[in-house]
Amino acid sequence: MKPLNNIVSHFKESIFSTMTKLAVENQAINLSQGFPDFDGPSWVIDLATKALQDGKNQYAPSFGILPLREAISANYKRYYQLDYNPHDEIVVTNGATEALYCAITALVNPGDEVVVFEPFYDSYYACLLLAQAKVVPVTLKIPHFKFDLEELKKSISSKTKLLIINNPHNPTGKIFSNHEIEEIAKLANEFDFYILSDEVYEFLTFEKNHTPTASFHSLKDRTITISSTGKTFGLTGWKIGWAAGNPQLIKAIHNVHQFSTFCVAHPLQVAMAQALANMDQYLLEFKRDYLNKRDLLVSGLRKAGFNVQNPEGTYFALAFLPDGESDIEFCQKLIKDKKVAAIPTSAFYLKSNEGSSMIRFCFAKKNETLQSALNNLGL
Numbered sequence: 001m002k003p004l005n006n007i008v009s010h011f012k013e014s015i016f017s018t019m020t021k022l023a024v025e026n027q028a029i030n031l032s033q034g035f036p037d038f039d040g041p042s043w044v045i046d047l048a049t050k051a052l053q054d055g056k057n058q059y060a061p062s063f064g065i066l067p068l069r070e071a072i073s074a075n076y077k078r079y080y081q082l083d084y085n086p087h088d089e090i091v092v093t094n095g096a097t098e099a100l101y102c103a104i105t106a107l108v109n110p111g112d113e114v115v116v117f118e119p120f121y122d123s124y125y126a127c128l129l130l131a132q133a134k135v136v137p138v139t140l141k142i143p144h145f146k147f148d149l150e151e152l153k154k155s156i157s158s159k160t161k162l163l164i165i166n167n168p169h170n171p172t173g174k175i176f177s178n179h180e181i182e183e184i185a186k187l188a189n190e191f192d193f194y195i196l197s198d199e200v201y202e203f204l205t206f207e208k209n210h211t212p213t214a215s216f217h218s219l220k221d222r223t224i225t226i227s228s229t230g231k232t233f234g235l236t237g238w239k240i241g242w243a244a245g246n247p248q249l250i251k252a253i254h255n256v257h258q259f260s261t262f263c264v265a266h267p268l269q270v271a272m273a274q275a276l277a278n279m280d281q282y283l284l285e286f287k288r289d290y291l292n293k294r295d296l297l298v299s300g301l302r303k304a305g306f307n308v309q310n311p312e313g314t315y316f317a318l319a320f321l322p323d324g325e326s327d328i329e330f331c332q333k334l335i336k337d338k339k340v341a342a343i344p345t346s347a348f349y350l351k352s353n354e355g356s357s358m359i360r361f362c363f364a365k366k367n368e369t370l371q372s373a374l375n376n377l378g379l
């Protein structure tokens with residue numbers, strides 16, 4: 001038979017699937033995958049049940065139902081003083097993942113250069129390969145995960161179309177400083193490139209609050225802000241995400257969305273519209289619970305002898321391995337000998353080999369799960 005698409009045939013199984021399989025085979029506690037092992041809030045699930053029973057079961061409008069776009073817009077205003085017109089500056093997608101795919105497809109021509117901070121979330125690279133972009137990685141350097149401004153400047157040329165930033169950042173837990181974003185802004189304005197800002201962990205922040213990239217005044221027009229409700233409501237299976245940006249960008253992103261998925265699960269949009277409009281109290285509890293989980297895991301890992309960083313955001317904590325250890329073999333040993341699964345971080349890098357010196361633990365887990373993992377690690 002004739003060969004399949006040249007690009008797709010090179011895609012490999014993701015490291016998350018590989019580690020999960022190994023965890024299941026070894027009956028290990030799975031702190032590798034980035035989603036909760038507990039359900040989302042029952043009041044939000046009840047809203048979805050009601051929407052299903054109320055007959056919201058046919059195709060939704062392709063841009064997303066207006067009440068959901070209005071709720072998203074109102075939250076940008078309420079939390080960040082950012083204006084996005086719900087009518088033409090927001091499109092609802094199947095999770096942030098689809099928003100990323102549609103945005104990259106809508107913007108990038110073959111040969112365009114795209115700067116990505118590594119370590120990076122794996123779907124960026126796959127989408128960039130499909131768009132036949134030239135991927136230019138810039139390393140966030142251990143131990144503080146700052147980029148080197150000179151390296152960033154050297155990575156940018158007149159062919160740079162787009163820079164992708166993920167803030168708060170998976171897997172490092174970093175929140176980019178205002179100074180770092182201002183440096184990016186200067187370059188974006190000088191070299192006229194777009195910014196794709198993946199902010200799915202916007203509400204999972206601890207000591208610092210999140211600042212959207214688009215709230216830096218000079219970046220508003222050239223930034224596509226992507227987020228979703230998966231992490232915020234612990235309902236990753238609902239896949240309600242969106243892209244927000246200027247009307248020309250959103251129109252182009254929607255052009256891809258209408259021919260990839262067309263629209264997003266209607267009853268879940270109805271529920272999320274109401275949940276997003278009423279989440280102040282929930283957010284307080286959400287942040288408090290995750291802060292406790294972070295502290296439980298980080299302090300436990302430290303007692304177990306790991307060199308762990310305190311993440312500023314996200315639900316991931318990175319541990320630096322002792323010299324001479326390498327992430328993939330370390331994770332395999334951890335699963336087999338200690339019955340705990342983590343993620344080797346080299347999978348998040350293209351250029352640097354710094355990733356082989358770290359592993360990532362996810363603390364979006366019940367306290368009992370975290371405690372059992374720590375017990376297995378010898379506490």
Ligand SMILES: Cc1ncc(COP(=O)(O)O)c(C=O)c1O
Binds near residue numbers: 096097121198200
């Ligand atoms: C950085 C980052 N972006 C996007 C996503 C995907 O978001 P969604 O589930 O809304 O598609 C994830 C999920 O783990 C993520 O970590």
